[in-house]
Amino acid sequence: MEGEVMEKVRVRYAPSPTGPLHIGGARSALFNWLFARHHGGAMILRIEDTDLERSSRESETMILESLRWLGIDWDEGVDVGGENGPYRQQQRLHIYEPYVRELLNSGQAYECFCTAEELEEERQELMQQGKMPRYLGKCRSLTGEEKERLRSAGRKPVIRFLVPAGKKLIVDDLVRGRVEFDSDDIGDFIIIKSDGLPTYNFAVVVDDALMGITHVIRGEEHLSNTPRQLLIYEALNFPLPQFAHVSLILGEDRSKMSKRHGATSVLEYRKQGYLPEAMVNFLALLGWSPEGEREIFSPEELIRLFSLERVSKSPAVFDLGKLNWLNAHYIKQLPPARLTELCLPYLLEAGLLKPEALGDKMSWLEQAVAAVQEKMEYVSQAPDLLAVFLEEKTEIESGDKTAQKILELETTPGVIAAFTEKAGKMTEWDSETVRRLLGEIGKELGVKGKALFMAVRVAVSGRSYGPDLNTLLVLLGPAAAARRAQDILEKIS
C-alpha cells in the first residue's frame, strides 16, 4: 500500500452541518486525519450544506469546535482557507454550473418536471405491483415545447442524471475489496434540486474531483451511494479516487448508534468530562487495530501506526465501559493541578465551592483532588467524589449498609466521642499526628481494625468508603473533623 501511494495523499472530511458532531462522524474525521498525517498528505475540511432546510451555521460551529477539541486539524477548508476554496458548498454553486450544463448538453442529464404528487403516484403504483419504487424516466424525452409549457405553468424542474442501462459498476474498496453493483437497480437520480442546489451525490463528486481528493474515507452508509457517484465521475471524465468504506458504530443493542443509546455527540462527552486524548484513543480502536497488544496510544503513535489495511470490516459496538477505562487511565496521568482546573466548573456548578472563596483554597483543593484522582472515570464525577471534603453537613449515607453496621457496634459511640474530644485539642495536625491520635484512641478503648478506623471514617464522612482515611482527616482539619464527628454522635444517640 505504501508503495502504491505515489501522488500526494489528499483526504477530506465533509460533514453536513445539520447537528452536532456525532461519534461516528468523529471517527470518520479521525481516520481521515490519521491517514493524511501518516502519509504526510493534506487534510481538507469541506462543509456540505446543500440542504438549506437543515443546515445551520451553529451546527457548523459545533462541528469545528468538536474537531478542534479532539485535536484534529486541517490544512485546507473552512476557517483556514486554501487554493481549492470556497469550502462551503453553498458558496460553490457557480462551480457546479458548467458541469451540469455539460451533462445536459451531452444528454446525460435531463430536466424533470414531475411533481411530488406524480412521483408519489408512481411510487404507489409500483408498490402495488410488488415492485420497488424508483423513478422510471417519465420526463426523459420531453420536447422543448412541452418543457416550455410546464415551465410557464410555474413548474420548477429538477435535473436528473440519465442512468445508462445494463452497466456493471465496480467499487474497488480499500477496506471491503471489490464490490459490484448493477446500474439497472438505480433509477435516474436527481443531481440538481428544484431550488437550484446540487444534491449530495453530485456535489460530492465535483468537489472531491476538483479538490484533488485521492482517498475517500467515509462511513459504510455511503457504500450504496458510490455507484451513483461512479457514474458521475465517468460522465464528467474525472479521475477516480480510492474509496475506503469504514463500518458503522453500533449501540449496545447492535442497531445503528442513535440518541436512545445515550450520549452520541462529541460535545456531550466533553461536557461529561471525558478527555480528548481518551476519546481519540478510543475512537481509533473502534474499527481499527494496530499490531501488537498495546491499547494506549498517543495521537503521534496513532499517526505512525495507522493504516487502512488494518481497518475492520465488521461493525463495532460502542463500549462505554471501555471508554471509561481509557478515560480513567488518562485522568490518572494528569498533574493534579490540571485535573483540579478541570474539576472546578463542576464543583462550582454543584454549589460545593463558592467562586469568591477559591483563592486561598486552591492548594488545599488540589490535594483533595489528588486524593480521589485514581477513582475518577470522568470529570463530572468530581462533585460526588469530592463531596466528603466539601460538604457543609454530613449526612449518613442512606443505603450504605456497612456504615450502618459500624454505627451499630457498641464500641462506636465511645470511639467517636474520644475522637471528637481529642481532635478538638490537637495543636498539630498532619499525617503523622493523626496516625498517632488514632492509635491512642485504639489503645485506650481497646478497639482496633475496622471498629476503630471505620468508626472514625463514618463519623467524619457519613460513608463507609472514600479517600484514604489519613488524607481525609488531614485535609478536613481538626475542627471540621471534630464537628462532623460530634454531629454524627448526636444523630445516633
Next chain:
RNA sequence: GGCCCCUUGGUCGAGAGGUUAAGACACCGCCCUUUCAAGGCGGUAGCGCGGGUUCGAUUCCCGCAGGGGUCACCA
C-alpha cells in the same frame, strides 16, 4: 422487498489451512490494603448453521440464518 456489507467469548478485537484460538474492557477469585478504589496475579467465557474443497478447516467456496446499511428535491 431489491441491492450491498458484515458474522471469533457480554464488548473491542488478533488470527489470514495444522495455534494450548493473542491481547484489552467487563465479570469472578486471590494478593496488597486503616475503607472503597487503584495496582499485581490468576480464572470463567468464543470461531452462527448446513454443505462442500482438503490428509486437515475459525481460516477457502456455496447456500442458509441473523445483524446492519441503502433505495429522498438528506447528506
